[in-house]
Amino acid sequence: MSDWTAPTEDEKRVFNGDGDSNATIEVREVDVRLGGVAVLSGVSTSVESGSFVGLVGPNGAGKSTLLRTIAGVLSPSAGSVLIDGVDVHALSSREASKLVAVVPQDTSLSFAFDVRDVVAMGRTPYRGRVRTGDPVGRERVGWALSRTETDHLAERSIADVSGGERQRVVLARALAQDAPVLLLDEPTSSLDINHQLRTLELVSELVGEGKTVVAAIHDLNLAAHYCEEIVVLSGGTVLESGPPEHVLTEGVLEQAFDTRAVVTRHPVTGSTYVTALPDRPEPTRGHVHVIGGGGVASRLLYLLSGAGYEVTVGALNEGDSDLETARSLGLDAVAIEPFSAVDGGARRAVSRLIDRADVTVLADVEVGSGNLVNLDCARESRSLVVIEDRPFGERNYAGVEGRELYDSLRERARVAGEDELLSAVASALGSEREL
Numbered sequence: 001m002s003d004w005t006a007p008t009e010d011e012k013r014v015f016n017g018d019g020d021s022n023a024t025i026e027v028r029e030v031d032v033r034l035g036g037v038a039v040l041s042g043v044s045t046s047v048e049s050g051s052f053v054g055l056v057g058p059n060g061a062g063k064s065t066l067l068r069t070i071a072g073v074l075s076p077s078a079g080s081v082l083i084d085g086v087d088v089h090a091l092s093s094r095e096a097s098k099l100v101a102v103v104p105q106d107t108s109l110s111f112a113f114d115v116r117d118v119v120a121m122g123r124t125p126y127r128g129r130v131r132t133g134d135p136v137g138r139e140r141v142g143w144a145l146s147r148t149e150t151d152h153l154a155e156r157s158i159a160d161v162s163g164g165e166r167q168r169v170v171l172a173r174a175l176a177q178d179a180p181v182l183l184l185d186e187p188t189s190s191l192d193i194n195h196q197l198r199t200l201e202l203v204s205e206l207v208g209e210g211k212t213v214v215a216a217i218h219d220l221n222l223a224a225h226y227c228e229e230i231v232v233l234s235g236g237t238v239l240e241s242g243p244p245e246h247v248l249t250e251g252v253l254e255q256a257f258d259t260r261a262v263v264t265r266h267p268v269t270g271s272t273y274v275t276a277l278p279d280r281p282e283p284t285r286g287h288v289h290v291i292g293g294g295g296v297a298s299r300l301l302y303l304l305s306g307a308g309y310e311v312t313v314g315a316l317n318e319g320d321s322d323l324e325t326a327r328s329l330g331l332d333a334v335a336i337e338p339f340s341a342v343d344g345g346a347r348r349a350v351s352r353l354i355d356r357a358d359v360t361v362l363a364d365v366e367v368g369s370g371n372l373v374n375l376d377c378a379r380e381s382r383s384l385v386v387i388e389d390r391p392f393g394e395r396n397y398a399g400v401e402g403r404e405l406y407d408s409l410r411e412r413a414r415v416a417g418e419d420e421l422l423s424a425v426a427s428a429l430g431s432e433r434e435l
Contacts, residue, residue, distance in 0.1 A: 064105065
């Protein structure tokens with residue numbers, strides 16, 4: 001005898017995409033106490049329907065507690081959580097689960113179910129237990145497995161899959177739940193970088209299809225790239241909220257994480273990019289001269305200056321964003337007229353700075369006849385670091401002369417990516433001082 005019952009009209013609408021699956025979230029002055037300890041205090045925030053909001057903050061800031069409160073798992077001692085105007089804590093567990101699906105940080109399971117059965121558990125709010133005769137649920141489970149790229153695991157025991165695979169299976173279970181709100185607690189913590197990106201790309205696609213998503217994300221740069229808004233929690237309260245570029249500032253990060261950081265734009269994606277700096281900069285660490293241009297050195301200048309080095313830069317044309325960055329940081333820079341080549345006076349000024357510098361850094365610049373002089377001056381450096389994130393052939397506009405000069409510099413330099421700048425400079429400086 002089959003235990004299947006016909007799907008409800010609401011369930012049909014959700015599966016067929018005919019209903020309004022969006023949901024706004026309003027958190028109003030929420031206090032949560034656990035074991036007599038205040039974990040959240042007066043937390044208020046709102047999430048627009050169909051948006052992707054990231055929760056960031058140090059360990060113990062209350063991110064997981066806030067997610068569990070939004071899901072209706074924890075009841076606040078004060079305040080309320082409304083989803084599309086409905087108090088989630090006034091609903092039964094079954095009804096709340098039709099509104100909110102959760103991907104927890106801990107994805108361990110007590111029993112060795114097959115992966116397909118684990119995903120089918122997402123249908124529990126509609127059936128009360130897994131029902132093999134549920135055609136809507138069966139199709140939805142297949143869809144969730146496919147969307148999370150776990151369909152090849154369907155017949156395997158959940159005990160036999162890796163931690164990263166299990167995390168994607170639990171995400172599939174949440175998708176099968178058909179809730180308009182999706183909450184994720186560190187959804188990429190067990191994944192390699194490839195699957196981190198694929199998971200967040202999938203979440204972004206779901207947001208584009210109408211899901212409202214709130215995720216606690218440890219990696220600030222992933223949060224800045226994928227989330228439309230960021231909520232910074234610190235000490236159980238909302239320190240700041242808004243678009244990443246307005247929220248992830250040096251001041252906010254120092255206040256929230258008690259650490260120093262440089263915030264710039266990622267050179268490829270253009271998204272806000274955060275780099276942590278050493279706790280105790282040493283003002284006399286050494287002098288680094290940077291050869292840049294076209295904006296490729298701006299982040300290097302921030303990093304080196306923030307790490308406590310004396311930094312100079314040039315020669316740069318007026319109007320170049322690298323020159324503007326140098327001036328905003330109060331750095332000594334050699335400037336030349338817009339669109340002009342490096343002349344004799346500028347060359348002498350650059351040579352003096354390179355002669356005084358302990359280390360010279362050649363950024364990932366585009367090279368043409370106008371700035372070949374900068375590279376020629378670099379041959380005089382005591383110790384040289386070449387930042388190479390793009391093949392030189394893609395940025396060489398000076399022909400054979402440019403190639404030969406660059407290759408001669410590269411042969412005697414430490415070659416590093418932009419993210420390896422500080423370690424490469426420290427290594428170069430250490431070697432220089434041993435001589």
